Amino acid sequence: MIAALWRRMTVLDRFIVALLLLGVLASFAVLGRQPAGARVLVERDGRLLFSAPLGEARRVALPGPLGDTLLEIADGRARILSSPCPHKVCMGMGGVFRRGELIACIPNRLIISIEGGADQGSPAYDLLSH
Amino acid sequence: MPLNRPLIVVLLLVLLAALALVKRGGREAELREGRILLGTLVEIQVPRGDRAARDAVTAAFAEMARIEALMSPHRPDSDVARLSAAEESLEVAPDTAEVFALGLDVAARSAGAFDLTLGRLKALWDLEGDNPRVPDDAEIAAALEGIGPGALRLDGRWVSKARPDLAVDLGGIAKGYAIDRAIAVLAGAGIEQASVNAGGDLRLLGSRGARPWRIGIRHPRSAEELLATLELSGRAVVTSGDYERFFEVDGRRYHHIFDPRSGYPASACQSVTLVADSAMLADALATAVFVLGPEKGLALLTEFPGVEALIVAADGATHATPGLAELKR
Numbered sequence: 090m091i092a093a094l095w096r097r098m099t100v101l102d103r104f105i106v107a108l109l110l111l112g113v114l115a116s117f118a119v120l121g122r123q124p125a126g127a128r129v130l131v132e133r134d135g136r137l138l139f140s141a142p143l144g145e146a147r148r149v150a151l152p153g154p155l156g157d158t159l160l161e162i163a164d165g166r167a168r169i170l171s172s173p174c175p176h177k178v179c180m181g182m183g184g185v186f187r188r189g190e191l192i193a194c195i196p197n198r199l200i201i202s203i204e205g206g207a208d209q210g211s212p213a214y215d216l217l218s219h
Numbered sequence: 220m221p222l223n224r225p226l227i228v229v230l231l232l233v234l235l236a237a238l239a240l241v242k243r244g245g246r247e248a249e250l251r252e253g254r255i256l257l258g259t260l261v262e263i264q265v266p267r268g269d270r271a272a273r274d275a276v277t278a279a280f281a282e283m284a285r286i287e288a289l290m291s292p293h294r295p296d297s298d299v300a301r302l303s304a305a306e307e308s309l310e311v312a313p314d315t316a317e318v319f320a321l322g323l324d325v326a327a328r329s330a331g332a333f334d335l336t337l338g339r340l341k342a343l344w345d346l347e348g349d350n351p352r353v354p355d356d357a358e359i360a361a362a363l364e365g366i367g368p369g370a371l372r373l374d375g376r377w378v379s380k381a382r383p384d385l386a387v388d389l390g391g392i393a394k395g396y397a398i399d400r401a402i403a404v405l406a407g408a409g410i411e412q413a414s415v416n417a418g419g420d421l422r423l424l425g426s427r428g429a430r431p432w433r434i435g436i437r438h439p440r441s442a443e444e445l446l447a448t449l450e451l452s453g454r455a456v457v458t459s460g461d462y463e464r465f466f467e468v469d470g471r472r473y474h475h476i477f478d479p480r481s482g483y484p485a486s487a488c489q490s491v492t493l494v495a496d497s498a499m500l501a502d503a504l505a506t507a508v509f510v511l512g513p514e515k516g517l518a519l520l521t522e523f524p525g526v527e528a529l530i531v532a533a534d535g536a537t538h539a540t541p542g543l544a545e546l547k548r
Contacts, residue, residue: 109230135254135280175349191253193260200253200260214435214448215427218458218492219419 127188127206129167131160133198143167143186143203153197160201167201169194254280257287257394258347259418263401266412266428275408279401279415286400289315290393292338292386299393303338303386308372308379314396316376318499322392325503326368329519333507334479336366338386346475351466353473359482366479391476395457395502398422402498415498419463422455422498433548439489439531446492446537447529448548455498459505460490478510487512487533494527494546501526513538 098106131139131151139149143165150157156173166184172194179194185203192201250265250272263279265272289312292299298315311319325333339362341347343354354362365382372379380387394417401415402422412425414432423432431450438444439460449456461484465474478485491509495501504526508516513530520526520540527546530538 132253135252189251191260191262193253193255195255195258195260198255200255202253214433214445216414216416216421216432217419217435217437218421218456219437219460219463 127165127186128204129160129162130202130204132200132202138199143206151197151199153194153199155197158194158197158199167192167203169201172197250276252276252280254283256280256283257291257397257417259394261401261415261417263405264414264416265405265410267410271408272410275405275410278408279404282400282404283397283417286314286393286397290318290389290396292388292390299387299389302378302380305380306383308374308377310376311378313376314400316373316378318389318392318396319371319373319378321499322389322503323368323371323373325392325500325507328522329507329511331367331479332510332515332519333391333503334366334368335387335389335392336370336380336385337390337477337479338388339384340366340477340479340482341388341390342386344473344477346464346466346473351473353468354482363479363482391506392499392503394418394420395455395498395500398455398498420455420457420498420502423451423453426452436492436529437490440535446490446531449494449543449546450548451494451546453496455495455501456492457495457498457501457505458490458492459509461488462490476506476509485510488516489531489533489535491516491531492529494543495523496525504528 127143129141129143130137133153138151141147141162143162146163148170149160151160158172159170161168161170166186168184169179169192172179174194174196179192182192185192188203188206190203193199248268250268251262253260253262261283263276265276288294289298291297292303294300298311302309302311319335322335326335343358343362345351365385370381370385398415398417398420399422402424405413405424410424412427414421414423426432431452434449434451434456436446436449436458438446439462459476461472461474461476463475465472474484476485477483488509491505493501493505493508495504504520504523507519508528508530511519513532516530517528517538517540520528527540527543529543532538
């Protein structure tokens with residue numbers, strides 16, 4: 090069938106077909122290789138509350154049951170600036186930037202995680218027992 | 220336009236290619252979800268991103284929430300809260316009875332170093348609350364009155380207290396049981412490889428791809444340093460440390476693992492890491508060994524075949540069961 094179609098094509102038809110096929114191959118090559126940019130995700134009770142690229146500096150107030158937790162994204166890192174929780178453990182966790190890293194504020198029920206992006210020096214273990 | 224035109228064929232090819240790309244982009248290599256449950260962050264990892272895996276992870280979290288509702292002392296309708304308030308024996312859920320059975324066994328074998336009746340003592344110190352404090356000796360003595368391995372009796376699903384004012388606390392074992400249940404739900408849904416990590420206490424299902432899981436053990440005095448890295452498949456690892464939850468008064472640290480004999484935080488160890496087949500057993504034994512200290516703790520573990528431990532004593536010296544070296548990377 091392809092041979093029959095090919096015989097019926099004009100030169101312009103063949104040119105358009107070649108161009109489109111080239112476009113398809115190029116899209117495979119480009120989209121398949123490109124890594125997704127790292128993003129900051131904020132979840133509360135299993136629901137996505139907020140998401141933003143790690144590369145764009147901003148401050149966001151995240152509402153939780155105790156009040157607003159202030160998240161800062163700056164210099165390619167996400168960290169908690171202030172929190173209404175009693176022990177401020179989330180503030181003490183510092184900045185996260187590696188894929189899979191997390192900050193959690195248990196009392197205010199917020200989970201901040203980093204997704205996507207290149208693998209930037211992951212630790213030598215899969216999980217940490219502490 | 221007739222369908223046998225070459226352009227139509229090419230456009231169909233383009234559409235197919237686009238669909239293939241969308242499918243490829245939507246397939247995640249690994250599923251990693253977190254929820255706040257049992258007072259900590261619980262993370263489940265499954266190296267599959269398909270719908271069945273997502274449903275299994277959701278079901279595993281739901282199972283852990285069910286266990287929390289049964290065993291949290293803060294929920295008035297939980298088995299634990301009802302039992303603490305009860306004056307007579309009480310029928311509990313089969314899950315709660317299972318936890319009591321193992322908990323009372325470890326309590327008896329550890330001569331009370333592990334205790335399920337520390338509810339009053341923990342409320343007194345209020346370490347989990349907003350205003351922790353060091354109680355006076357009389358308060359501590361009153362909170363310890365009547366506790367011990369003989370203070371509770373389990374008969375089938377019926378639990379009875381030796382004294383009506385005893386307050387039950389499953390803090391040193393319920394989290395381990397919830398982890399075990401989550402793993403059971405994942406395995407029941409056909410998941411072959413996964414990890415359930417509840418605030419650093421974890422259990423593994425299968426291996427991680429073609430190799431074992433690599434589990435880092437935190438150094439108790441340096442958060443950046445690893446004490447060891449263990450290579451494990453399908454086992455549970457629980458660490459009890461004096462660095463997790465504590466407060467300081469006059470330069471002295473008061474942490475959350477209490478010695479039932481003194482009513483004060485146990486002082487024989489900095490951290491205890493337990494490797495066992497079940498997270499519930501690892502959880503209970505980690506607390507018992509932390510309270511007993513390295514020497515008596517290792518002696519207790521000889522009664523539990525297949526259980527390994529890595530202990531950092533109060534003086535910083537490390538002790539381990541003979542089989543631990545084989546697990547080190």
